[in-house]
Amino acid sequence: MSEPLSLLMIDSDPMRRQALRELLKDYEHVKVEAEAADFETGYHLVNQLKPSIVILDLGNPPDPGLAVIERLVVVSPHSAIFVTSDGQRTDTILQAVRAGAQEFLVRPVSQKDLLTAVQRIARQRALVTADPAEKGKIITLFGCKGGRGTTLIALNLAVALAKSFGQPVAAVDLDLQAGDLNLLFNLKPAYSIHDAAMNMDRVDALFLKSLLCDHPSGVSLLAAPQRIEEADPIQPLRISQLLSLLKASFAYVVVDTSPTYDERTLAALDVADALLLVAAPDLSSLYHTQRCLDLFDRLAYDPEKVKLLLNRCPSPPGNAEKTAQEILKRPVFWTFPEEKAVTTSLIAGEPLALGGTNSSLAAHFSTLAARLDRRERSVPFPPHMEKRKGSVAAPSRGLFNLFRRKPFSIPQSQGEEG
Ligand SMILES: Nc1ncnc2c1ncn2[C@@H]1O[C@H](COP(=O)(O)OP(=O)(O)O)[C@@H](O)[C@H]1O
Ligand SMILES: [Mg+2]
Structure with missing residues (x-):
């Protein structure tokens, strides 16, 4: 992995955003590009920056967040969307995946779960982009x-x-x-x-x-x-x-x-x-x-x-x-x-x-x-x-x-x- 993956967080809670930053701070393959405290700002930032990964907290009830995921998939189809949630409603995982999320992380997010999800995305990227003409x-x-x-x-x-x-x-x-x-x-x-x-x-x-x-x-x-x-x-x-x-x-x-x-x-x-x-x-x-x-x-x-x-x-x-x-x-x-x-x-x-x-x-x-x-x-x-x-x-x-x-x-x- 040469270029770090760019990451953008959308979460209304500054403490949770800070906690995610802490989990990623020693992981050189990811760079946190930006964060947003509300969906609308987050949507515009994603549209502008087209990050590799978006971590979006679904909130409760989940419906507005699910609608945002559907819009993000359209404006930035190459961004992988990770959803964080309290995990209390079991049907939310399915809804999030149907909306276009690639990973679902239950709060409080563990470092292991987060890094495993990030590595999965990094590998998929490597497979897709693994044939530049200058190589073999x-x-x-x-x-x-x-x-x-x-x-x-x-x-x-x-x-x-x-x-x-x-x-x-x-x-x-x-x-x-x-x-x-x-x-x-x-x-x-x-x-x-x-x-x-x-x-x-x-x-x-x-x-x-x-x-x-x-x-x-x-x-x-x-x-x-x-x-x-x-x-x-x-x-x-x-x-x-x-x-x-x-x-x-x-x-x-x-x-x-x-x-x-x-x-x-x-x-x-x-x-x-x-x-x-x-x-x-x-x-x-x-x-x-x-x-x-x-x-x-x-x-x-x-x-x-x-x-x-x-x-x-x-x-x-x-x-x-x-x-x-x-x-x-x-x-x-x-x-x-x-x-x-x-x-x-x-x-x-x-x-x-x-x-x-x-x-x-x-x-x-x-x-x-x-x-x-x-x-x-x-x-x-x-x-x-x-x-x-x-x-x-x-x-x-x-x-x-x-x-x-x-x-x-x-x-x-x-x-x-x-
Ligand atoms: N130039 C050659 N001179 C002598 N024997 C050869 C030559 N090329 C292939 N053979 C022999 O022909 C047989 C079949 O070769 P192989 O490479 O297995 O063919 P294929 O992969 O096309 O089935 C092998 O026993 C191989 O040693
Ligand atoms: Mg043969």
Whole structure:
């Protein structure tokens, strides 16, 4: 929490206002901006200052106060309204909530109740505002069919980003029922995304970090649920909120997904700053990738954010890449070769990108990381692409054009200057 939350009190009793000030005086995350002794003054101050929190004493009878809450909600919809009351009429809580109050505190207000309520608001604010563009970048990997290397690339890209730039990287296993990034990282996480999603009222950046499992490469893993049935109650909205929160603390959030078009996967695709679509050069994969690209277009995803990766290419990859570009009518952003060292690395639980082997695939991950890093502007061509520098075919505008909604600019491909 950086900026303190602004707070305004409306209470006719100066002693009670003073008591509230006392309760908050050592709490640096709240700043009491103003106070009012009557509803009318309070209403005008709220309208003018738009504070984060309004504490309003309902008085007895409660009706005039309830009407004021309804007006406050209209003039300052982003203010959280806390009601204080003697609590003698049980129906008042319901009436206050219906009028628009977020918290109900019985007088005399205890410090614990007040701070708990304030912290709840602070966390909600953090979740809503946790994705300013200047912070991290969410990179979501998706493959329309399983077995094409989506997870392998997610794992190694996360490691390469952490290794190359020494910045904090989070890896999120969103293959909720079948994820095994924990195994591939050789980690034993105590918690999972299920624990985070089930505790959203407590989750802030710090709490979320405590649920991650750290890998020596500098990657922190938010693992898939340990039990299959724990995937079920995780709501799509929770996924967006968790990813946004991670984005506020990590330079990169690399998300591995399952090859399904369910709402939870779509949530991760929606919030992605870069969406890496993994395909293989076989016809079945290309067919499904074409259908997927059509869907992305109907979802109005910015074509700039969707980048096509072609994995398990024969060496040299030229023909495979050309065929893919012809079928998909868009440039291939990156090609990865088929490589035997993958199996050895998986058995050892040691990501290739750590660099323990003399794998050529490992070098691909660090160059791709550099290409995706927004600070990096000039990346050398991988040796196998050097001869064809500048010869990547421009995408045809044929079929794609029919679905197009936004102006299309050609995404850069593997060797082009950024
Ligand atoms: N470039 C590659 N070379 C060799 N094997 C690969 C390559 N990419 C992926 N594999 C292997 O293919 C299998 C499926 O990969 P995985 O990453 O689990 O795919 P997905 O997440 O798309 O289902 C794994 O055994 C993986 O090691
Ligand atoms: Mg996978």
